[in-house]
Amino acid sequence: xxxxxxxxxxKLRTVAGPLWLLLGMIAATMALSAGAISVVTCxxxxxxxxxxxxxxxxVELGQALAVILAVLIISGEYxxxxxxxxxxxxxxxxxxxxxxxxxxxxxxAVAGTTAVLGSLLAGRLILPRHGFTAARGHPALSLADGxxxxxxxxxxxxxxxxxxxxxxxxxxxxDSATSIGVILGLxxxxxxxxQVIGNPHGQRxxxxxxxxxxxxxxxxxxxLRNLPIGPWAGLGVTAGxxxxxxxxxxxxxxxxxx
Amino acid sequence: xxxTVTPYRPGQRAERDGxxxxxxxxxxKFRTVRGxxxxxxxxxxxxxxxxxxxxISSDQKGSAPVPIGPGGEPVTDSFYxxxxxxxxxxxxTVSVSTxxxxxxxxxxxxxxxxxxxxxxxxxxxxxxxxxxxxxxxxVTSSHGVRMQDSYVNDTAGLPGPVSARSVRWLRLxxxxxxxxxxxxxxxxxxxxxxTVRVELGPTAQGGLFVASPPAMQGLGxxxxxxxxxxxxxxxxxxxxxxxxxxxxxxxxxPTFSGFPGNGSGSFTQSGDRFTVTGAGDIAPAVRxxxxxxxxxxxxxxxxxxxxxxVIVVGALFIxxxxxxxxxxxxxxxxxxxxxxxxxxxIVLGAVTFVAGLAGAxxxxxxxxxxxxxxxxYIFPVTSSTELRVALGTAALLATASILALSVGTIFxxxxxxxxxxxxxxxxxxxxxxxxxxxxxxxxxLTRVTPAAAWAVQQTLAQYPQVTSIYKPYDGYYxxxxxxxxxxxxxxxxxxxxxxxxxLHRRDA
Numbered sequence: 001x002x003x004x005x006x007x008x009x010x011k012l013r014t015v016a017g018p019l020w021l022l023l024g025m026i027a028a029t030m031a032l033s034a035g036a037i038s039v040v041t042c043x044x045x046x047x048x049x050x051x052x053x054x055x056x057x058x059v060e061l062g063q064a065l066a067v068i069l070a071v072l073i074i075s076g077e078y079x080x081x082x083x084x085x086x087x088x089x090x091x092x093x094x095x096x097x098x099x100x101x102x103x104x105x106x107x108x109a110v111a112g113t114t115a116v117l118g119s120l121l122a123g124r125l126i127l128p129r130h131g132f133t134a135a136r137g138h139p140a141l142s143l144a145d146g147x148x149x150x151x152x153x154x155x156x157x158x159x160x161x162x163x164x165x166x167x168x169x170x171x172x173x174x175d176s177a178t179s180i181g182v183i184l185g186l187x188x189x190x191x192x193x194x195q196v197i198g199n200p201h202g203q204r205x206x207x208x209x210x211x212x213x214x215x216x217x218x219x220x221x222x223x224l225r226n227l228p229i230g231p232w233a234g235l236g237v238t239a240g241x242x243x244x245x246x247x248x249x250x251x252x253x254x255x256x257x258x
Numbered sequence: 259x260x261x262t263v264t265p266y267r268p269g270q271r272a273e274r275d276g277x278x279x280x281x282x283x284x285x286x287k288f289r290t291v292r293g294x295x296x297x298x299x300x301x302x303x304x305x306x307x308x309x310x311x312x313x314i315s316s317d318q319k320g321s322a323p324v325p326i327g328p329g330g331e332p333v334t335d336s337f338y339x340x341x342x343x344x345x346x347x348x349x350x351t352v353s354v355s356t357x358x359x360x361x362x363x364x365x366x367x368x369x370x371x372x373x374x375x376x377x378x379x380x381x382x383x384x385x386x387x388x389x390x391x392x393x394x395x396x397v398t399s400s401h402g403v404r405m406q407d408s409y410v411n412d413t414a415g416l417p418g419p420v421s422a423r424s425v426r427w428l429r430l431x432x433x434x435x436x437x438x439x440x441x442x443x444x445x446x447x448x449x450x451x452x453t454v455r456v457e458l459g460p461t462a463q464g465g466l467f468v469a470s471p472p473a474m475q476g477l478g479x480x481x482x483x484x485x486x487x488x489x490x491x492x493x494x495x496x497x498x499x500x501x502x503x504x505x506x507x508x509x510x511x512p513t514f515s516g517f518p519g520n521g522s523g524s525f526t527q528s529g530d531r532f533t534v535t536g537a538g539d540i541a542p543a544v545r546x547x548x549x550x551x552x553x554x555x556x557x558x559x560x561x562x563x564x565x566x567x568v569i570v571v572g573a574l575f576i577x578x579x580x581x582x583x584x585x586x587x588x589x590x591x592x593x594x595x596x597x598x599x600x601x602x603x604i605v606l607g608a609v610t611f612v613a614g615l616a617g618a619x620x621x622x623x624x625x626x627x628x629x630x631x632x633x634x635y636i637f638p639v640t641s642s643t644e645l646r647v648a649l650g651t652a653a654l655l656a657t658a659s660i661l662a663l664s665v666g667t668i669f670x671x672x673x674x675x676x677x678x679x680x681x682x683x684x685x686x687x688x689x690x691x692x693x694x695x696x697x698x699x700x701x702x703l704t705r706v707t708p709a710a711a712w713a714v715q716q717t718l719a720q721y722p723q724v725t726s727i728y729k730p731y732d733g734y735y736x737x738x739x740x741x742x743x744x745x746x747x748x749x750x751x752x753x754x755x756x757x758x759x760x761l762h763r764r765d766a
Contacts, residue, residue: 036689039699060688064681068673075673079581177577177672178293181570184680188688189563193308195691196559198316198552198634 004090004099012073012103021069022111026118029062033119034126042131042138051132052148052221055123055141059155059216062115063162066108067183070166073100074249075176083258093253101167101246105160112159116152147221154218154235161235161242162187165211168245171253186241187212204228211241280592280601288575288605297571298613301564301655305617306624308560313628318550322512324543324635325388327409328457331638332543332551334471335388335409336508338523338536339381341465348495349431350380350464352488353445354397355422359484361473362518371482373473374400375541375725378486378534380430382437382464384457388508391456394467394540395428395439399484403428404723405439405451409542412723415441415451425489432458432495445490465502466491466525468536471725472515472546479546479727481518481537488532502527506536512550512635513543541724545732551635553733554647555715557625561651562684564617568610568655569679570672572662575606577672585766596758599667603660603754610659614652622648639717650714650739657711657743657750658683664753668760682708683746690731697729704730705737708749713742 012018036057040049077083090096124141132138143149166183173179190210197203207213207228217227217234224230229237288294327333357378361371379396393407395415403415403426420426427442435455440448470484504525508514517523517537525534545551579585592598622644626636639647658679666675686709690700704710713735720728728734735742 036695039696057689057692061681061685064677064685068677071673175574175672177570177574177676180673180676180680181566184677184684185563185566188680188684189566191688191691192562192684193311193559196308196312196315196556198312198318198629198632202315 001095001099004095005102007086007089008099008103012107017072018069018107021065021072022107025062025065025069025108025111026115028065029058029115030118030122031058032061033058034122037123037126038130040130040132042136049132050220050222051123051127051138052141052151053219055119055127056116056151056155056219058115058119059159059219060212062112063159063187063212064184066112066159066163067166067180067187069108070104070163071170071176071179071183073104074167074170075174075179078174078258079176087258094250097167097171097246097250097253101164104163104167108160108163109156112156116155120148120152150231151219151221154231157235158215158218158238161215161238162211164242165238165245168242168247168249171249172245186210208234208237211238214238277597277601280597281605283591284601284605288609291578294571294574297567298609301567301571301610302613302617302620304563304567305558305560305614305651306621308563309557309621309625310628312552312557312559313625313632316552316629316632316634318635319633321550321633322510324512324548324551325508327389327542328391329408329410331410332513332548332635333389333409334508334511334513334539334541334543334547335390336506336511336514336538337377337467337469337540338504338525338534338538339383339386339463339465339467339507340502340504340525340532340534341386341463342493342502343461343498344382344432344464344496345461345498346496347433348464348493348497349429350382350494350497351427351429351490351492352380352466353425353427353490354378354420354486354488355425356487357397357399357420357484358486359399359470359473359482360518361475361480361482368483368519368521371473372399373470373482373484374398375471375539375723376482376484377404377467377469377540378484378488379428379467380465381467381540382430382432382456382458382462384459384462386463386505386507388511391458392540393430393437393439393454393456395430395441395451396467397426397428397486401723403441403451405454406540406723407437407454407456409540410721411454413452415439416443416449427490430464432462432464464497466532466534467540468523468534469539470537471539471541474725474727479725481515483517483521483535483537485533485535488534489530491530491532502532504534506538508538513547514538515547539724542719542721544721544724544726544728545718545734546726547724548635551637552629553637554622554626554639554644554717555712555733557622557629557636558618558647558651558715560617560621561614561654561715562687564614564655565658565683566680568614568659569662570676572606572610572659573666573672573675573679575602576663576666577670577675580670580766589766595761599663599754599758599761603663606663607656607660611652611656614655615648618648618651637718643717646739647715647717650743653743654711654714654746657746658708661708661746661750661753664750664757667757668753682749683711684709687712690729697727700730701736704735704742706745708746710735710737710742711746713737714739
């Protein structure tokens with residue numbers, strides 16, 4: 001396993017793309033979060049907004065770059081033919097996929113942590129200037145606050161799970177454009193499509209099943225009872241998606257010719 | 259005599275260099291790749307599938323019917339009406355000295371508040387059936403005296419609010435189907451506000467009314483109740499039935515949210531003085547007052563799914579050439595690179611347009627029929643709007659696919675190209691769907707980002723005389739339909755030009 005990990009780390013480290021994608025992920029997350037924070041204002045007591053969730057909104061955009069990186073790690077090898085060299089060097093294919101998943105998780109965790117902490121810091125600095133003060137029932141965002149800590153740690157886990165889901169789907173689909181279409185469809189489309197389901201139960205079910213709509217429940221800190229799914233249960237749904245995709249991707253990698 | 263030598267000119271030469279030949283080559287490439295053709299068919303099917311899903315999953319059977327106005331549009335027609343029958347011609351005059359509104363604050367307690375379009379005045383209406391034609395003259399809280407008829411028409415009269423010190427006199431004269439409204443600040447000098455023609459039938463109902471529409475509060479609206487004091491009520495002409503009777507019209511209507519805080523409408527009479535309390539509105543219905551209603555844009559939500567499919571195909575149409583090194587052959591056969599890109603854009607755009615049009619034309623009527631069968635009210639559209647939505651949806655998909663082609667040419671990497679275009683068009687829509695998003699930001703996002711193109715599917719109209727939160731997410735876009743699409747087209751044109759420049763400058 002160690003040589004496989006070392007090989008994957010070398011591949012990731014020695015091309016420029018992954019670094020730019022990770023930096024882009026941090027920048028995109030923080031930019032959207034800061035943008036979302038800077039447009040809300042509170043003029044009187046009890047504005048009722050979920051400020052932690054608002055400050056972490058950038059994750060909705062940042063995850064797209066993690067998806068690109070995850071897909072390129074797999075389908076990039078297929079399009080360049082590198083996959084044959086990789087599998088010749090390490091014939092145990094499950095090890096290859098595991099090494100890729102572990103390396104990716106590590107770098108996404110680092111970038112995700114930076115992005116989440118940066119977004120929270122932006123919220124802590126900007127929100128009080130927009131009227132969200134302690135006097136109006138909105139203390140400054142802090143990791144010492146239990147729900148905010150859960151939302152932040154959960155957001156980092158969420159981004160890792162989305163990257164793993166993408167690795168699994170890329171291993172199934174192999175073509176990069178189609179993989180991206182499938183993954184972004186799963187993430188972004190389900191919340192949009194659930195709006196047209198006229199039956200409230202069907203709508204709720206779709207929101208509970210969508211990897212993004214369920215997983216981002218981890219970011220909620222207020223009004224937890226009205227969420228379609230509980231925070232940790234929601235992240236569990238995303239983990240289920242990632243596990244299923246990795247399992248199917250691993251099996252297909254073993255069974256198919258590369 | 260020397261024979262003239264005709265130089266050899268191959269007949270096919272000109273044609274092979276021709277643009278038509280280039281188009282034919284690109285079309286051949288497109289139709290012979292099974293995945294791309296499948297992608298386009300899938301895109302069309304997704305539009306239809308989601309429309310069917312939207313239709314069959316809705317269930318509003320047994321809900322009260324939506325009141326329909328004389329123009330066929332859904333209306334709110336719930337208000338407190340103090341009325342007597344009016345057979346034939348006649349007139350009615352009254353003075354209004356106060357109009358006060360209350361809105362719930364915090365835990366349902368009513369407090370005095372401003373409801374800009376609270377209305378109190380005179381009305382002559384065909385009958386007490388909801389949606390029947392009417393003409394009315396009224397004072398409003400913040401918009402002065404108005405004359406309104408047939409739910410959608412609104413004319414301004416004397417400005418300024420009403421109070422005990424600035425009493426407003428109002429008069430309606432009926433002559434056949436012509437109703438003239440007049441207003442006065444002193445009861446002697448009258449100013450005509452307008453004359454309208456309304457189909458009233460032989461015996462109409464006329465009298466006093468009070469309506470109090472929802473008022474803005476925080477990020478939403480809240481129900482309100484208003485009370486007006488009337489005096490000097492005089493009637494002339496064919497008024498029958500000596501007593502005034504009061505009732506809340508349209509109490510059980512889906513466009514009426516009820517009284518705040520368990521209140522109810524009422525009136526008291528002492529001589530020619532009346533005090534009337536009412537809620538509701540007489541106005542066209544909007545998304546907020548008719549939340550159960552669906553629109554054609556809702557039915558066509560599958561466009562989002564189709565969009566992802568056509569973006570993937572659009573990006574692959576160029577990036578595959580790079581991956582398979584076919585681009586060398588393509589550019590060797592046709593060295594003018596800009597023309598290659600243009601030919602690709604035309605072929606891709608045309609195929610996507612046809613697929614999108616087929617999907618939209620099938621999906622919209624099918625989804626609407628299924629939804630109506632389940633009791634869902636669909637906001638009506640004219641046939642020209644229907645055509646615009648179908649053509650606009652197809653054009654949106656075609657433009658997005660060409661944008662994906664351009665970005666794919668610039669990046670030469672399908673993963674980044676597909677993500678960029680999907681994020682640019684779909685993410686702003688997800689952001690405006692967030693309930694915390696202020697309307698001003700949502701409007702800004704749907705003006706400047708490629709998501710402005712969704713405006714092409716809007717079918718709802720905004721009314722200045724109806725206070726509501728007109729959010730893009732509810733189908734009220736800040737840009738006109740084709741202007742919204744033009745924003746996406748602008749991005750696409752820019753992308754195409756940049757793509758042509760880099761294709762020209764770079765080695766393939």
